[in-house]
Amino acid sequence: MTKRLYIDVHILQSVPPSNLNRDDSGTPKQAVFGGAKRARVSSQAWKRATRLAYAQDVPEAERATRTKRISELLAGRLRGTEGLSAEQADRLAAALASGLGVAKSAKKEDQSAYLLFFGKRQLDSIVGLLDGRARELAELDDKKLQEEIKKLPVAQQLSSGHPAEVALFGRMVADLPSLNVDASVQVAHALSTHAVQTEFDYYTAVDDENIEDFGAGMIGTVEFNSATLYRYATLGGHQLHENLTDTDATADTAARFVDAFTRSIPSGHQNSFAHRTLPHLVLVTLRTDQPVNLVSAYERPIQSRSGIAEESIKRLAEEVTATAETWGAAPALTLATYAPVGAAQDKAEAAFGPSMPFPQLTERVRTVVAHWLASGEVR
Structure with missing residues (x-):
């Protein structure tokens, strides 16, 4: 059997009023999950944002x-x-x-x-x-x-x-299968950990050269919401290596993917909302059996008037522990970056291990993948 390695990336990130990813009517995308309407950002939107972030540090000749x-x-x-x-x-x-x-x-x-x-x-x-x-x-x-x-x-x-981007995200050519490349990355739709309501921003623009009257030069509305999002992606180290064939390139690409996925954000209406934030938590779980999306931690939507992020981290910690105990699906290795999280600190440390600086986390991903490719062991 071919040895397998899945690098699961779980992220909790709060975004302020924004419209990251809209539908054909301009409304922020939504989904019903656990009986409640959630904010949603499509996998396609975040994959493109990740691909563009990844390419920023790639020489022009090596890009896709x-x-x-x-x-x-x-x-x-x-x-x-x-x-x-x-x-x-x-x-x-x-x-x-x-x-x-x-x-x-x-x-x-x-x-x-x-x-x-x-x-x-x-x-x-x-x-x-x-x-x-x-x-x-x-x-x-x-x-x-x-x-x-x-x-x-x-x-x-x-x-x-x-190039690494094609090795990561794959290529589908329906009428010419010989050109197909199996993607090594799967990305889930990001969902809010709580119920959301869409709001409307009424705005006006002034005609600077209009001295005849005091009316607005333009009037309009834009829809928005704000949310704490659970984001998930999984990278198959074995498929990435098959696509790239080079061991060093595979380890380097895996680490850089984790960095790009973490730091990227879709650009919808970014000039109007300046919504770019960094996550509260980045959790990387390395598995040799199958990838595990932990969104079920939020099937029951969080309800709070004093902040969502801390409870979201607590729920995720509980889900990691419960999944390991119930299904015997403990990760082979867990790496995490998070700020102090108040009352959830003990649960976070027990489930995720101690927090490490994010650059150290990505470097650990690099060395773990390299070691796995050389020995078949995750450590």
Whole structure:
């Protein structure tokens, strides 16, 4: 049996009045859980925020991109590295893109029918297949050009050498399974630990140049809520290693994912609300059996008029303990970062262990993953 390692990340984070992730009518997303309406932030929104946070410290050449414009990107490289004219580059790029076997957009011939997620270095590998023959190929007629491109392993260049972002979040190409990459990360929808009500901010804007009357230049409303959110993601160390193949890269990517997921936040209406906060608690549980989402700690919504975070931490500590005792599902290792939590301190320390500075936690994730890859042991 293949050895497995699941890195579960549990986060409790309070956000002030905000609209992190809205639906098609502009309302903050919600969900009913435990019979109560909760604030919700979709997994897609937080995955994108995490991916952007992860990429901030990645060299441009090592980053990934998600786009329909792969032909346009290839053409840019052909103009820059092969010295082709714009017309020659566009034609050759279209031929290379066709070599992937990806369906074209019905509306725009120079775009794919769907978004592709790939590494920028993988594009360089596709261009590298030309081996200095770019000008020669660009002068061929359409039929001969397609015949020459079919001889090149274009699709294989997107099937290996994945950047960390693709290795983490995966790639799905429905009509070309050979390009699929199994994601090593799963992200849950963030839910408030308590019931919420949506509120409305009525705002006006003044026309600075209006000296004729005192009316507003614009009037509107924006919906918002505030919440203490339970956030959860799990990273399969074994799948990450399969995608990246390199041991050091796997350990480094795992640690950096935990950092990016923790520090990221969706940007919806951020200029209006300045909602960026840091968590009350980051709990990392490493397991070798299966991932465990602990949202059931909040199936009964918290009710309080004197703060939510402390009770949320207490509930999570109780859930960790109960899950281990009831199901025999104790983590192989637990790491945590949290501030002093008042009356919940004893329960927090018993369930999570002592708090450590967050940079130390991410470094421990790195060393634990590296050791597991080398020995199969979690310690």
